[in-house]
Amino acid sequence: MDLNVVSRIRQEAFYNSQVMQTFTHLTEEIGPRLTNSPNMQKANDYAKSKFNEWGLSNVKDVPFEDFGRGWDFRSAHVEMIAPRAFPLHALPKAWTPGTNGPIEGEAMAVTLKSAEDFKKYQGKLKGKILFLSELRAYKPGTEPDQRRYDDAGLAALQSFAVPKTMTSDRAKRIKDFRDREKFTRELNKFLVDEGVLATVSISGWDNGIIRVGGAGSRRAGESVGVPDLAMIAEHYNQVMRMLDHKDVVRIRADIEARFTSDSNDPGYNTLAELPGTSKADEIVMLGAHMDSWHTGTGANDNAAGTAVMMEAMRILKSIGVKPKRTIRVALWGGEEQGLIGSADYVSKTFASYPLSTKPEDADLPKSLRPRTGAMQRKPAYDKFSVYFNMDNGSGKFRGIYAQENLAAMPIFQEWLKPFNDLGATTVVSRNTGSTDHISFDRVGLPGFQFVQDGLDYFTNVHHSHLDTVDHASEEDLKHNAAMVAAFVYAAAMRDERMPRKAVIEE
Amino acid sequence: MDLNVVSRIRQEAFYNSQVMQTFTHLTEEIGPRLTNSPNMQKANDYAKSKFNEWGLSNVKDVPFEDFGRGWDFRSAHVEMIAPRAFPLHALPKAWTPGTNGPIEGEAMAVTLKSAEDFKKYQGKLKGKILFLSELRAYKPGTEPDQRRYDDAGLAALQSFAVPKTMTSDRAKRIKDFRDREKFTRELNKFLVDEGVLATVSISGWDNGIIRVGGAGSRRAGESVGVPDLAMIAEHYNQVMRMLDHKDVVRIRADIEARFTSDSNDPGYNTLAELPGTSKADEIVMLGAHMDSWHTGTGANDNAAGTAVMMEAMRILKSIGVKPKRTIRVALWGGEEQGLIGSADYVSKTFASYPLSTKPEDADLPKSLRPRTGAMQRKPAYDKFSVYFNMDNGSGKFRGIYAQENLAAMPIFQEWLKPFNDLGATTVVSRNTGSTDHISFDRVGLPGFQFVQDGLDYFTNVHHSHLDTVDHASEEDLKHNAAMVAAFVYAAAMRDERMPRKAVIEE
Known part of the structure; x- marks a missing residue:
């Protein structure tokens, strides 16, 4: 040195x-x-x-x-308009379509986790905005947000655990991949065919943070499904409780997103x-x-x-x-x-x-x-x-x-x-x-x-x-x-x- | 009992x-x-x-x-439209006016803390969206968000400190109140007279949280000023750094707010x-x-x-x-x-x-x-x-x-x-x-x-x-x-x- x-x-x-x-x-x-x-x-x-x-x-x-x-996006306006009006904080998932101007529809909580679920909802989703996640209870933050290593923390990194034996089952991973891809393709098609306006899921974290990755499809020629948003937990859960309470919840959304190549x-x-x-x-x-x-x-x-x-x-x-x-x-x-x-x-x-x-x-x-x-x-x-x-x-x-x-x-x-x-x-x-x-x-x-x-x-x-x-x-x-x-x-x-x-x- | x-x-x-x-x-x-x-x-x-x-x-x-x-509000859409486009998270302060449809203007960082500041900016603010707070450095969270008392915490509440002698200077408090009220009235008038489109200040807390109270005026007959927003620190600071970098930052806002009585x-x-x-x-x-x-x-x-x-x-x-x-x-x-x-x-x-x-x-x-x-x-x-x-x-x-x-x-x-x-x-x-x-x-x-x-x-x-x-x-x-x-x-x-x-x- x-x-x-x-x-x-x-x-x-x-x-x-x-x-x-x-x-x-x-x-x-x-x-x-x-x-x-x-x-x-x-x-x-x-x-x-x-x-x-x-x-x-x-x-x-x-x-x-x-x-x-x-793909990129410029803006995302989402709001509840009935039974009362307030802004909802949500952002689009990457590689999902925009709304082509404002859309309005009734929120509906549904479970779409397998092809069998499709039958249950067939013909019932037209013009709806689907809430796909379950309500998630708030998880209180019991550790500080910010972490720096102290001596004990660094020392703890020194231990090494003998790795557990991993059975790498390539055949199973391939099957899982294909099942997942197939389901995503079918889901995207189903949502489009049924005339669903948009889907919403809950952000992975609490406290108003929008944690979001991709959905739709980045592959040319594949269906990109319908507009798909991640919403802050505090707003998502609110909608879910209102639906549970039999409120008719109407939502307006205007998402400006676009694919920049075909x-x-x-x-x-x-x-x-x-x-x-x-x-x-x-x-x-x-x-x-x-x-x-x-x-x-x-x-x-x-x-x-x-x-x-x-x-x-x-x-x-x-x-x-x-x-x-x-x-x-x-x-x-x-x-x-x-x-x-x-x-x-x-x-x-x-x-x-x-x-x-x-x-x-x-x-x-x-x-x-x-x-x-x-x-x-x-x-x-x-x-x-x-x-x-x-x-x-x-x-x-x-x-x-x-x-x-x-x-x-x-x-x-x-x-x-x-x-x-x-x-x-x-x-x-x-x-x-x-x-x-x-x-x-x-x-x-x-x-x-x-x-x-x-x-x-x-x-x-x-x-x-x-x-x-x-x-x-x-x-x-x-x-x-x-x-x-x-x-x-x-x-x-x-x-x-x-x-x-x-x-x-x- | x-x-x-x-x-x-x-x-x-x-x-x-x-x-x-x-x-x-x-x-x-x-x-x-x-x-x-x-x-x-x-x-x-x-x-x-x-x-x-x-x-x-x-x-x-x-x-x-x-x-x-x-007063109430229904929606708040705020976004940067140039030099690049993305949603800005901001909400209106209570008792401030809405925008009467979408407005668009250039962001401008200004200090308006006294009547003397008005002169400096006279004639320069028409059509602008003013950023009134200074940039604020992120403050890392070194304590857990969530607190419950443990025995030591409860025990600590048992101590009582002899209060410091307080000189209640009513005359000074009255003067401060009147000075503040006068300045607020003058500021509201100045912003309206100058044709300012809206003002924005930084939320009091970090991490995307919008902390906001009131502004404008709830008193009939008083000027309510111009639309006034609180913006998340992460977006506010971003705009401030871009302005400091001499970017021309254009913002669009559409705030639906209204006074429900006169x-x-x-x-x-x-x-x-x-x-x-x-x-x-x-x-x-x-x-x-x-x-x-x-x-x-x-x-x-x-x-x-x-x-x-x-x-x-x-x-x-x-x-x-x-x-x-x-x-x-x-x-x-x-x-x-x-x-x-x-x-x-x-x-x-x-x-x-x-x-x-x-x-x-x-x-x-x-x-x-x-x-x-x-x-x-x-x-x-x-x-x-x-x-x-x-x-x-x-x-x-x-x-x-x-x-x-x-x-x-x-x-x-x-x-x-x-x-x-x-x-x-x-x-x-x-x-x-x-x-x-x-x-x-x-x-x-x-x-x-x-x-x-x-x-x-x-x-x-x-x-x-x-x-x-x-x-x-x-x-x-x-x-x-x-x-x-x-x-x-x-x-x-x-x-x-x-x-x-x-x-x-x-």
């Missing part, structure tokens, strides 16, 4: 930071960045322009598989490099997904990670280091729909499994398509060293998850030392999942995420309309950018590539 | 409760109950009909002073009695304000208190007790605008100060008008025993504040015993203020409130759009109704009236 370089990294990160400008531009100038939306394209363009401005190399968008259609377009990852010197053909990567859900500004999920990774590249370029290995940054798309951008990139660049090409398997996503052989490594596989990702909100890095790669632990411990004074101290053996480093990890390539202070990510922010700039901390983002820059530089300079653990093939 | 009666009270309260029906009717069938709004009149009528149905006596509305105009109408308190027997001319009172703010359903502030007091009366009537003293329930109006309903009632019924009738004092509210003599007691003053109030959210009663009336403490301790098993154990000497028992207390009449578990009243609910049924607990309301019924019955039966402390005259 070259402490001279780390000093210069810290000083550039702390006293000449541009991380907040990048973060604010992505979130508030561009806005939320649903994959394949016009905003996501603006973000790809913005990232490329900054990378070029900073003097990075090989700046480009790399397409990934035929992701589907773009074809299954590819998505795009944005990449850039700081070229290596003596080992230029070897690769150290850093990245984060740049796509987001649509109702906040995708600030903590994941403009924060994007801005930190961009800033780390800017810092390294700006202080003029000449790394031995090439440092490559990737800003992924399609993460929220299943790590699609990073998985596609890894499979085309480093390693993949040959997959069934039978027509009867064409409906399956790549992650479920039957494998027809062992993992196939590309030449770049052996030239790859390590990938660092950020996607657990905007909280401060307090250490790193070694992802069961024990040989990596002493290396990380060493790299963390110049950040101990900032509260980053902890290397833990355990795994963390659910985001793009897993695309590397599952083909046996070292991919890591940092231990982050939680802040209010999982109480207020994650996939909610409150995922905005205010819930992030400037100091945390600066700290993270410095640490990532130091880690990737150290990885690019060390004699050996990062040690690897065994590939666990299914 | 007649434990046979307390058993019957508890059983009626716990196994034959109607408190949730009353609570839900007030909140979700009627809705929020701004004083002098049509909903408040519905609530007065509903309360009278229930009191009559239950067989209570002297059921009536009693008018209080010329409160002002009624005259300074009286408000109304609703009263009912369970007549006494051997001491029928002596009075024990219980009450709560029934009015609310307008954006939630006024559930925890204060349909909860209203439903508990109504239920206590129902319980006592239903179990057929014959109290010695008359038990009178009062459901107040105008509490949110300064305990207006209860103060007017107490001054007309029990005691009041002679007030200046000079024309130059006519602009002052009664609470500020100069007194021209000592307190004057009406005959009912000496026949009054005690008043119990509930208005600190819907949390469970854990004891009672003795309001510095030490002689009341052993009496309350005794009355609490049959509720110790329910967690109500604590009599504390300290005061609690800010609601209708103070109207009694300040003329030397015993008026009390209970120690209540806080729940999330001061984190999510108080004066916010989340003041809804979901944030209340059925068990707590049943418990409270039983305890109030037992306390008022005990007060109505004991040999002596409740001891009194000295009147502190100003």
Whole structure:
């Protein structure tokens, strides 16, 4: 670890930071960045322009598989108009249709969980606005919204539990997937055929927070169903109790949403490099997904990670280091729909499994398509060293998850030392999942995420309309950018590539 | 304490409760109950009909002073339309005008805190939507939303601090009041004269909660200014940062709000009695304000208190007790605008100060008008025993504040015993203020409130759009109704009236 370089990294990160400008531009100038939306394209363009401005190399968008259609929304007005009038707070699910102007209809509570339910309601739903979730009792918040690790919390991360034996029943997962897809298609058709005006479900969280993902369909040629909203629990439950009380509840809604293409377009990852010197053909990567859900500004999920990774590249370029290995940054798309951008990139660049090409398997996503052989490594596989990702909100890095790669632990411990004074101290053996480093990890390539202070990510922010700039901390983002820059530089300079653990093939 | 009666009270309260029906009717069938709004009149009528149905006596509305105009609102659509489009969550302040259809204008951040500020902006505000608050940094929630007392918390209430010497400078308070009123009138006129489309301020709380009271004017003949909104912090700050970034931010708003009368109408308190027997001319009172703010359903502030007091009366009537003293329930109006309903009632019924009738004092509210003599007691003053109030959210009663009336403490301790098993154990000497028992207390009449578990009243609910049924607990309301019924019955039966402390005259 070259402490001279780390000093210069810290000083550039702390006293000449541009991380907040990048973060604010992505979130508030561009806005939320649903994959394949016009905003996501603006973000790809913005990232490329900054990378070029900073003097990075090989700046480009790399397409990934035929992701589907773009979608965005402009406004969502929902209100009760009878038996009394008041505004209802609700927002549309991504990839669902708008209302084409104001609609008005009677609210009706129904259960539509299987094809058998359809018969029960046939002919009875015309012009109705369906409330599909059950009433959910308020769950009092008995922990603080905001969390930062204390020493005990960090220490607790050190324990590792032997994993339970998992029986990966691919056949069952395929059947479940097909059943679910079939039901969704039938439901969308049923709702349209019956003349349902809109459907509403309860937000996943209480306290007026609208937590919402996607519905309808992003695939060209498929039915997108009817307008589909998530409503705050306090309003949803109110409607449900009024219906239970036999009130005739009338609702007006005006949702301006649109599909921005009619074809299954590819998505795009944005990449850039700081070229290596003596080992230029070897690769150290850093990245984060740049796509987001649509109702906040995708600030903590994941403009924060994007801005930190961009800033780390800017810092390294700006202080003029000449790394031995090439440092490559990737800003992924399609993460929220299943790590699609990073998985596609890894499979085309480093390693993949040959997959069934039978027509009867064409409906399956790549992650479920039957494998027809062992993992196939590309030449770049052996030239790859390590990938660092950020996607657990905007909280401060307090250490790193070694992802069961024990040989990596002493290396990380060493790299963390110049950040101990900032509260980053902890290397833990355990795994963390659910985001793009897993695309590397599952083909046996070292991919890591940092231990982050939680802040209010999982109480207020994650996939909610409150995922905005205010819930992030400037100091945390600066700290993270410095640490990532130091880690990737150290990885690019060390004699050996990062040690690897065994590939666990299914 | 007649434990046979307390058993019957508890059983009626716990196994034959109607408190949730009353609570839900007030909140979700009627809705929020701004004083002098049509909903408040519905609530007065509903309360009278229930009191009559239950067989209570002297059921009536009693008018209080010329409160002002009624107001309500039906809908509030606010959205950013440029440089990008998304819904903004905002709600109107009470007694402000609607927009008369959709309006569109450019957002502009301005400071309008004194008449001098007007000059600076003269001629520059036409067609603008003004953002009047400063950007406010997010304040992370480091305590749980939901609070219940533990033993240590209850014990801590036992300490009493000798009050600091307060210099009540009536002249200064009068001047401050007049300055404020003058500025508000001038501001309203300025905004109208300049052709401002609307004003927006930041909600008092973070996390998407809209906390909002009144503005404009409820007094007939006064300017109500322009449409005036409170916006969630996450959206407000976003607009402020975009303006700071020199973006041209255009906003569309459509607020359907209306004044429901053009005259300074009286408000109304609703009263009912369970007549006494051997001491029928002596009075024990219980009450709560029934009015609310307008954006939630006024559930925890204060349909909860209203439903508990109504239920206590129902319980006592239903179990057929014959109290010695008359038990009178009062459901107040105008509490949110300064305990207006209860103060007017107490001054007309029990005691009041002679007030200046000079024309130059006519602009002052009664609470500020100069007194021209000592307190004057009406005959009912000496026949009054005690008043119990509930208005600190819907949390469970854990004891009672003795309001510095030490002689009341052993009496309350005794009355609490049959509720110790329910967690109500604590009599504390300290005061609690800010609601209708103070109207009694300040003329030397015993008026009390209970120690209540806080729940999330001061984190999510108080004066916010989340003041809804979901944030209340059925068990707590049943418990409270039983305890109030037992306390008022005990007060109505004991040999002596409740001891009194000295009147502190100003």
